[in-house]
Amino acid sequence: MDVKSRLQENLIQELLSYSVFPDPDVLEETIKRYETDSNMWLYGYESEGILVGIIGFRINDEQEMTIQHLAVEPHSRGAGFGRGIILEIIEEMHPVRIVAETDEETVQFYRSIGFVIRSLGEKYPGVERFLCTYEIEPEDE
Template structure:
């Protein structure tokens, strides 16, 4: 895992972030990782290709929120997303990790061990879920 700190977003990271947020919001979200000390963005490479990224916001010394997590479609199902979350747990003294997601990604979090709570239809026609993981 490599921390991304460049002031300019690379095309690979831009593509990955577009899987995790609206494409029109990618540049604005990336700038938050560059400018806010509470946020960090990491990427993972396989055979010199950037295949995933995870963006996290540290709420305090014991809790964090996964703001963005994305894996290239061809690399999904190989444990990359889970390994990124394990990286955060191992490298930071986090007790709780939160994420908000849609129905498409809720199984990923559930399979990792997150507790899932429906937030209902937060946006018109879109059910959202709060995912919470207590680090042991």
């Protein structure tokens, strides 16, 4: 479900905070970008009526989706919600490709659901970043 209009809610901000640099200023900048950029989308994922995760992304005219933020609340991690969020967003938005940039801590998650991983090297001192790409197979008619 689209939760962009709920950006001022504590739960939405808490979930978003899990996927940004742990700094209140960075979180505030991120919220402002979602509020002002009509090309950024923010969707929430519910389980049994409880919001357990979010995905923030852009999608261009060629239907290439770039994941900006993906987070599952800590107590629900490892239960398949992250994968579910991506599967739902594929169903909803019909991208032809999904790309995400991530760190070493999260790269295995993307690898486990079929993303192709490429190292971008050390983008920040001591921090290796990775580009994760997933090509959507067209459905047979």
